[in-house]
Amino acid sequence: xxxxxxxxxxxxxxxxxxxxxxxxxxxxxxxxxxxxxxxxxxxxxxxxxxxxxxxxxxxxxxxxxxxxxxx
Numbered sequence: 153x154x155x156x157x158x159x160x161x162x163x164x165x166x167x168x169x170x171x172x173x174x175x176x177x178x179x180x181x182x183x184x185x186x187x188x189x190x191x192x193x194x195x196x197x198x199x200x201x202x203x204x205x206x207x208x209x210x211x212x213x214x215x216x217x218x219x220x221x222x223x
Contacts, residue, residue: 168197171207178210 175193179186189210196203 164197167200167203168194171197171203174207175210178207181215182210182213184216 171193172190176186176190179189179193183189193203193206196206
């Protein structure tokens with residue numbers, strides 16, 4: 153059963169939305185530039201194996217400590 157172009161486009165769009173949301177969430181916790189991480193996640197969604205590797209790297213990365221407030 154062949155996959156139509158419309159269905160393939162919808163799958164890519166849904167995968168890109170999932171990647172952006174996960175990329176932003178993990179970028180907020182693991183990096184200091186969550187928006188840039190979300191943009192990279194969006195473009196990596198066009199090649200799913202690269203997107204999965206990108207998410208694995210973000211998950212393995214250590215959390216960034218929030219800046220301490222001085223009083």
